[in-house]
Amino acid sequence: MESKLNxxxxxxxxFTYKVMGLAQPExxxxxxxxxxxxxxxxxxxDVKISSKGNYYSISIKIIATNSEQIETLYKELSNIKSVRLVL
Structure with a gap:
């Protein structure tokens, strides 16, 4: 099945990922x-801190070579314990 991304x-x-999670230095x-x-x-x-300082919004840019790479990184970034959302 061909990915819609293709x-x-x-x-x-x-491609830019935006990762939102608890404001932990690590x-x-x-x-x-x-x-x-x-x-x-x-x-x-690019890191932004929420107004109350509880969350980070981290934007990271890549050069994606295929759709599997994009999907794999979504899954891996989502598996970080303190992450709440990956866009």
């Missing part, structure tokens, strides 16, 4: 480490 995107393509490093495991490189995520 129909919508032309690879390689820039969260940023965990996100970067997971991305680097699948797509080696240097990443500088």
């Amino acid at each position: 129909k919508l995107l032309k690879f390689p393509t820039p 969260l940023i490093n965990q996100v970067v480490k997971i991305v680097q495991n699948y797509i080696p490189g240097m990443y500088t995520p």
